[in-house]
Amino acid sequence: xxxxxxxxxxxxxxxxxxxxLAKNQDIEEKTAKDISYVFFSATDQLLNKNNLKLARSLxxxxxxxxxxxxxxxxxxxxxxxxxxx
Amino acid sequence: MRKRKTRNRLNSIYKIxxxxxxxxxxxxxxxxxxxxxxxxxxLSDTDKITYTRGVNNEGIIIEVVNxxxxxxxxxxxxxxxxxxxxxxxxHCHMRISMQNPSETVTTTRVIKKxxxxxxxxxxxxxIKKNYIIYRRGFMKRSKxxxxx
Numbered sequence: 001x002x003x004x005x006x007x008x009x010x011x012x013x014x015x016x017x018x019x020x021l022a023k024n025q026d027i028e029e030k031t032a033k034d035i036s037y038v039f040f041s042a043t044d045q046l047l048n049k050n051n052l053k054l055a056r057s058l059x060x061x062x063x064x065x066x067x068x069x070x071x072x073x074x075x076x077x078x079x080x081x082x083x084x085x
Numbered sequence: 086m087r088k089r090k091t092r093n094r095l096n097s098i099y100k101i102x103x104x105x106x107x108x109x110x111x112x113x114x115x116x117x118x119x120x121x122x123x124x125x126x127x128l129s130d131t132d133k134i135t136y137t138r139g140v141n142n143e144g145i146i147i148e149v150v151n152x153x154x155x156x157x158x159x160x161x162x163x164x165x166x167x168x169x170x171x172x173x174x175x176h177c178h179m180r181i182s183m184q185n186p187s188e189t190v191t192t193t194r195v196i197k198k199x200x201x202x203x204x205x206x207x208x209x210x211x212i213k214k215n216y217i218i219y220r221r222g223f224m225k226r227s228k229x230x231x232x233x
Contacts, residue, residue, distance in 0.1 A: 003233050004217070007128040011213045014126035018136050018209055021124065022202075025144035028122055036125045036133075054127055 013039040152208035168208035175204040183227035
């Protein structure tokens, strides 16, 4: 997967997550501030492989990383899992 | 007659003072209710997008503080394109080049109608659609060969 494809796919997911977070204030209140989100698609395994590498490099940089995992559940479309303690 | 005139003038002054105090109180209340929420979304090891919105105590977006597209060059994150609604309307800032950190500010081609929530969504979608154009333009102006 090229970097261009990775960016494009992640942009799609970022717009979806931003919309979801804007509509669900309670989730935002629970999460810490200054988080770096890394996306994991419900269908694209290749993207997930690339994004896992990205998450690891961000953790090495000392960032607070949250895995934003897309689910197939319409009522609960995102699973937010902290990757840093 | 003179006394009445003086009283009227004093009343007007008191009225102005009261209005100024009320307006200051409202401004203060607005500041206290204003809260910013920032999210950083990593797109690749050299691309990220940051969204910051100002919300009131009901969670309604009242200001687009920042919707920006950033790229990493020489280990430094540089914002090359960003939107905000600081002056009450949405506008965009474009960094000239890597060598020149000045920005051009414009409202051309930017949504004018709607609420801050509409602007926020519009700005996200615009970067989603046009990020490659913004990136290429910046690289070209900076005379950097882009591998992406």
